[in-house]
Amino acid sequence: MGTRDCGHLSAMAAPAKGEAGETGRWRTMRPVVDHTKCTAAAADSLVCLRCWCYCPEAAIEKAVPIEIDLTYCKGCGICAEGCPSKAITMVPEVECEDGE
Amino acid sequence: MASRMAAAADTEVQIITGNQAMALAAKRCRVQVVAAYPITPQSQVTETLSEYVAAGELDAEYVNVESEHSALSVCIGASSVGARAFTATSANGLAYMCEPLHWAAGARLPIVLGCVNRAMAAPWSVLNDQQDSMSQRDAGWIQIFARNNQEIFDTAVQAFKIAQTVSVPVMVCYDGYLLSHTVMPVDVPSQEAVDTFLPPYTPHTILDPADPRNLNQVTLADPRENEKGVLCHGYMELRYLLEEALEQARDTIIAVDEEYAAAFGRSCGGMLWTYRSEDAEVLLVAAGSLASEASVAVDALRADGCKAGVIGVRAYRPFPKQELIEATAPAARVLVFDKSLSYGNEGPICGDVKAALYGSGSHPAVHGYIAGLGGRDVRAAELAEAVRRDAAKGAVAPTEWINCRI
Numbered sequence: 001m002g003t004r005d006c007g008h009l010s011a012m013a014a015p016a017k018g019e020a021g022e023t024g025r026w027r028t029m030r031p032v033v034d035h036t037k038c039t040a041a042a043a044d045s046l047v048c049l050r051c052w053c054y055c056p057e058a059a060i061e062k063a064v065p066i067e068i069d070l071t072y073c074k075g076c077g078i079c080a081e082g083c084p085s086k087a088i089t090m091v092p093e094v095e096c097e098d099g100e
Numbered sequence: 101m102a103s104r105m106a107a108a109a110d111t112e113v114q115i116i117t118g119n120q121a122m123a124l125a126a127k128r129c130r131v132q133v134v135a136a137y138p139i140t141p142q143s144q145v146t147e148t149l150s151e152y153v154a155a156g157e158l159d160a161e162y163v164n165v166e167s168e169h170s171a172l173s174v175c176i177g178a179s180s181v182g183a184r185a186f187t188a189t190s191a192n193g194l195a196y197m198c199e200p201l202h203w204a205a206g207a208r209l210p211i212v213l214g215c216v217n218r219a220m221a222a223p224w225s226v227l228n229d230q231q232d233s234m235s236q237r238d239a240g241w242i243q244i245f246a247r248n249n250q251e252i253f254d255t256a257v258q259a260f261k262i263a264q265t266v267s268v269p270v271m272v273c274y275d276g277y278l279l280s281h282t283v284m285p286v287d288v289p290s291q292e293a294v295d296t297f298l299p300p301y302t303p304h305t306i307l308d309p310a311d312p313r314n315l316n317q318v319t320l321a322d323p324r325e326n327e328k329g330v331l332c333h334g335y336m337e338l339r340y341l342l343e344e345a346l347e348q349a350r351d352t353i354i355a356v357d358e359e360y361a362a363a364f365g366r367s368c369g370g371m372l373w374t375y376r377s378e379d380a381e382v383l384l385v386a387a388g389s390l391a392s393e394a395s396v397a398v399d400a401l402r403a404d405g406c407k408a409g410v411i412g413v414r415a416y417r418p419f420p421k422q423e424l425i426e427a428t429a430p431a432a433r434v435l436v437f438d439k440s441l442s443y444g445n446e447g448p449i450c451g452d453v454k455a456a457l458y459g460s461g462s463h464p465a466v467h468g469y470i471a472g473l474g475g476r477d478v479r480a481a482e483l484a485e486a487v488r489r490d491a492a493k494g495a496v497a498p499t500e501w502i503n504c505r506i
Contacts, residue, residue, distance in 0.1 A: 003323045003333045009208040009267050009304045009345075011319045011338060014311075016327030020318040 018072060023057065027075030029090040031068055037087035041065045051079035051088060110290045111364070118279035121249045121286050122188065122214045122272070123148035125256035127158050128294040129212075131186040133178035135163040135171040139193040140226040141276035142216040146188055168193040172200040172213070179209035180315060182303040184260065188214035190276060191232045192221055198236065201269075205240025205342060207316050210263030210270075210301060212256065213241075217388065217439075218276040219474040227475020228276040230387065233416075234440040234448045240342050242270040242349055243416040245387040249284040251368050257294060258356045258368070264301045265352050266345045273416070275389040275439075277475070289364050297363050346418045353415050371420035373412040374427055376402065380409030382487055383428055383464070385453060386437040387413040390472060394437065396480035401487055408487060413449060421456040428457065431464045435490055437483065437502070439472045446499045465495045471502035478502065 013019055035041040039048035044064055052060040057074055061067040068079070080088040116124065122145050126134070134153070136146035152158035161178070165171045168189050175185035189197060194215055204211050215233045219225040233243055242262060246252040252274050259270040274280065289297075306313050323334040333341070354370040361367035375395045377383060382401075384394040391412035401408040411427050411434075413420065428434050438447025445451060450468035457463040467490055472478040482502055490497075 001331065003331050003337045006326070006330050006332045008333060008338075009341060010206065011316045011333065012305060013314050013317055013326050013332065014328075015314055019314065019327070021320055021324070 022071055023074050024059075024069075024071045027070075027073060028093055029075040029077060030070065030093050030096055031073065031075070031077065031079050031088045032091050033066060033068065034087050034089070035065045037085045038065065038083075039085050039087075048084065050082040050084065054078050054082045110293045111287050112290070113285050114288050115283055116249065116286050117144065117281055117283055118246075118249045118252045118274050119144035119216065119281070120148055121253040122256055122274070123152070124286075124288060125253045126186045126212070126214075127152050128289065128291060129186075129257055129260045129298055130184065130295070131158070131160050132183040133161045133163065133175065133185045134187070135165050135174035135178075135185070136187045136189065137165055137168045137171050137193060139168070139190050141218060141228075141280045142188045142190040142193070142214065144280070145214055145216070149186075168196040169200060172197045172204060172211070175211045176200055176204050176207060176209055179204075179211050180207065180303065180305050181307045182301065184301050185209075185211050186213075187211070188216065190216045191218035194232045194236060195220065198239070201236055201239040201241065203316070204269045206338065208267040208304065208342070208345070210260070210267055212259045212263055213269065213271045214256065215243075215271045215273045216276045216280045217273055225474040226276070228278055229439040229473045229475070230273070230275070231440040231473075233271060233273045234442075236271070237417055237448065240268070240346070241417065242266075242268050242346065242353070244270065244272055244353070245391075245412075245414055245416060246272060246274040246279070246368075247373075247389055247392045247412055249279060249282070249286050250366070252279060253286050253288065254360060254364070254366055254368055257289075257298065258353075258360050260301075261298050261356050261359075262349065262352050264299075265356070266349045267304055268342070268345050268349060273388065278389045287364075287366070293363065297360065350415075350418050350420075353418075369412065369414050371415045371418075371423045372427065373414055375410040375412070377409030377411060377427055378430070379407055380431050381407040382433045382435065382490070383409050383411055383431045384435050384437065384483060384487065385411045385413060385449065386439075387416060387449060388439070390437055390439055390478060393478055393480050394483055397483035397487070400480060400484045406487065416449070419452050419456065424453060424456045425460045425463075428453075428464055433490060434464045434466045435469060435487060436466060437469045437471050437478075437486075439470075441470055441473070450499070465493070465497075467493055467497050468499040469502055470499060470504075476503060
């Protein structure tokens with residue numbers, strides 16, 4: 001079966017998880033969270049969450065503790081830059097145990 | 101003739117420039133968004149449209165922008181949400197639109213662009229040739245040339261219908277100054293008549309907060325299933341569809357021209373037009389006002405006993421391949437006059453004519469001529485003289501420049 005049945009004339013898609021593929025494979029730097037420094041974790045409440053707010057890939061779960069979906073995180077580092085308590089560190093993938 | 105008489109009651113002859121004809125056509129087509137940046141010789145188009153909007157004669161958003169890139173980008177946004185969008189430009193302005201030109205075609209948006217043909221810098225020139233639109237021929241747009249002010253109006257109205265029929269943007273090309281600033285009588289149909297001819301535009305795109313979509317999102321090399329498990333096009337399939345639409349546009353361009361003739365009593369010729377070509381032994385091929393000038397040359401040649409004729413290239417993309425094979429079949433020689441150059445090769449129309457005739461059997465010799473670059477005047481007598489000189493050339497001859505005094 002070909003793609004004509006989708007009926008599209010141009011690229012068009014409902015927003016959905018992983019629409020552009022597993023973008024986590026692009027990552028060279030991984031955000032590693034130290035939850036002992038995280039404001040939300042310390043307050044045990046949905047506060048701060050700048051990382052969630054600024055993540056351009058919506059790869060951070062709005063939860064306590066926060067969760068970063070490494071299947072889609074591209075490793076841009078905006079979360080680490082935006083974190084007021086320096087709870088997120090960008091670590092080279094090659095230095096991660098399960099890194100690629 | 102009967103249809104012309106019937107239509108005549110519903111029209112008004114105005115004595116206007118080519119630019120005013122283009123603006124008036126956009127108004128008659130009830131464009132809803134206009135975004136353009138001034139550039140000679142196009143400026144009068146957007147000035148006239150801004151006057152219509154300011155006077156309340158045209159219910160459109162007139163968006164002031166800081167560049168041609170933004171002008172076409174505004175049109176892309178407007179067209180995506182279902183507005184009939186129009187812009188116009190020339191030369192370096194068109195070049196500055198290069199990126200969104202490709203985007204508009206890839207997004208399959210029926211934008212109409214008036215390209216008032218002007219020479220590309222450097223060096224600066226505001227005068228006419230056709231290098232600007234020729235340089236954008238592979239952007240995926242339909243390109244149609246008009247040869248006089250009446251055809252500018254008629255082609256612009258047809259362009260909106262063609263564009264929304266095949267979901268491909270259309271560039272209406274006409275020669276700067278020679279047409280843009282020359283005053284001619286133009287038969288202008290009534291608003292009601294154009295409303296009847298041109299149905300409202302319904303977008304194929306969906307932009308609805310209640311049903312959100314990403315448009316023209318990152319598309320990978322291979323087809324992928326969407327969130328509902330439907331296999332969607334990859335990049336290559338979308339390009340195939342665009343090419344398929346350009347090929348289908350041949351029939352649409354012809355059909356829309358026929359519909360226009362039935363409604364208004366005038367045809368622009370479909371894919372191409374001919375003049376005294378039926379028994380012609382030598383044919384002059386050109387686009388735009390240069391092809392009109394070739395008609396004058398042909399009359400002079402015929403008076404001297406030379407069986408000459410003209411093929412005016414109206415649609416340049418899609419290119420009228422089959423029509424050219426048929427129209428050139430009786431001729432021994434074809435002279436192609438290009439007002440632009442594919443540097444390091446030859447005139448773009450000449451190269452395309454040769455490609456169209458390749459494999460079609462015993463086709464005529466095709467000889468390329470470069471003329472009128474940067475506004476250099478091209479006189480009918482020079483074209484006729486080129487035809488006379490051409491008789492001595494063999495089947496294959498190098499490109500010759502007309503009136504280049506180097």
